[in-house]
Structure formats: C-alpha cells, structure tokens
Amino acid sequence: MNQTRKYELLEKYHAGRLTEAENLELEQCIEAGLIELDELEDIRQLDYQLSGLAEELSSLRMRTRFKEELTDLIDPQPATAGHRFQLPQWLRLPAVRWAFAAILPVLGWTLAWWQFSHKPSAESGQLAAVQTELENIRTMMMMTLLQQESSSERLKAVHLVREINLESANRKITEALFSTLNNDPNPNVRLACIDELSKYLDAPEVREGLVRAIQHQDSPLVMLSLADVMIAIRDKQAVDSFKKAFDKAETPPEVRNDILGRLSRAI
Known part of the structure; x- marks a missing residue:
C-alpha cells in the first residue's frame, strides 16, 4: 500500500466517512501490519465552540452575546454585517434547536441571576450553576445527535462526551x-x-x-x-x-x- 492511500483511509476513518469496502480494506491493512492501531486513536478533529462559552461569560457583554447566540440558534435571523458568530451546521439541526429551546429558560434565569448579583462570595457558586447548565446542553445535544442517520454526526455525539465534565x-x-x-x-x-x-x-x-x-x-x-x-x-x-x-x-x-x-x- 502506498502512503497516499494509507493517509486517505486514515483521514476518512477520522471523519467517519469510510464506506463498507474501505472499512474492510482498513481492517485488512491492520491485519497485515500496514497500519498500526495507534494511528486510529488520534481523533481530535472536533472543535466545538461550546467549550469556550464558560470563559465568555466573564463579562456582561459576553453574557449578553451568549444569550443572543442561543436565541439566534432557535430562531435564526439573516446575518448582519457586524455579526461574525457562526455555529457549525450540525448545531442548526431542528432536533438540536429544540434541545436548546428546552434548556434556554433555565439557562436564561441563571445568567440573569449572575448578571445582577455583585457579591464576590457568590460568584463561584453562580459560575458553577452556569457550567452545570452548559453540561446539560451538551448532554442533550449528545442524545439528539446519536439519533441522526449520518455516522459522522453520531461520531460527533460520542466525542461530545469529552466536553462534559x-x-x-x-x-x-x-x-x-x-x-x-x-x-x-x-x-x-x-x-x-x-x-x-x-x-x-x-x-x-x-x-x-x-x-x-x-x-x-x-x-x-x-x-x-x-x-x-x-x-x-x-x-x-x-x-x-x-x-x-x-x-x-x-x-x-x-x-x-x-x-x-x-x-x-x-x-
């Protein structure tokens, strides 16, 4: 097997796009020692924008932006010139949008609570509450994506577990x-x-x-x-x-x- 074909198979494997024939070819290559199992384990392509949301909530401006983005996810409006935030396509699936709709009221209450509280001693508890809601969102999205027909979407769902603490x-x-x-x-x-x-x-x-x-x-x-x-x-x-x-x-x-x-x- 030439290196080009090897890397092509590995790339498709990481992306979850192997056909049945290619999956069989990959297994045969592993059996023959042409591809090591270690080469299959480095799946780090998923860069969910949710992983940085807790840090963005450190200021009022970021908290406001976060609520606006969640609202846009449920009821997307035409993008304006100054609006740069774009969610991955899979996050715009109807089922995922409904998942956000279910959790948004609780999350909005938590954000409002944090926004109007200025007691330093309470900040750590408030941050923990926001992070808990983010974990609930990720869990709900994982369950939703596992039901998708696309194997790449189901693969994303499994790896979303890494984002849940x-x-x-x-x-x-x-x-x-x-x-x-x-x-x-x-x-x-x-x-x-x-x-x-x-x-x-x-x-x-x-x-x-x-x-x-x-x-x-x-x-x-x-x-x-x-x-x-x-x-x-x-x-x-x-x-x-x-x-x-x-x-x-x-x-x-x-x-x-x-x-x-x-x-x-x-x-």
Missing part, C-alpha cells in the same frame, strides 16, 4: 454509549464508544457492560479494541464472550488467535 460514570450517558456500542452499524462509532467508556473502568457496571458488549460485535477492529480493555481489567469472562462472538461472526483467524493468545497470557 464527568468525575464518574453518568448512568444516562453510559447507557446511551452502550446502546450505541451494541447496535450502531458503523465500526468507527462503536470504537469511539469504547474509547469513552474505558475512562470509567472503575465503575463495575461499565466493566460488566463492556464484557457483555463483546457478543454484539462482528468487526475485527472493534473486537481488538475490546480485547485491549479486557486485558486492562483482567476479566476472566471475556474469553468465553469472545469465543461466542467468534462463532457468530466471520472473524479472521489472525485476529481470533491474537485476541485469545493475549487474553490467555494476561488473565
């Missing part, structure tokens, strides 16, 4: 990630789910869910990723789960032997 596993979010991991037709989306769920391996329900998820997989790439997680948590049930998955799917012998070999040595 979770100190521990959130049941609503993990259930959505597991549902996607077990049912999404796109291997790239499922790989992203594993990446996010593996951040909460200290939670027993997450570890158990990942073991159960093995039987729902048929993609060698996804199986290899789950095998890495099983080695990390040293779950003995993983071997039986993989064998059942191998019986259902036409897994390449190289992948089957690699997974079972590594599990037997590690567990």
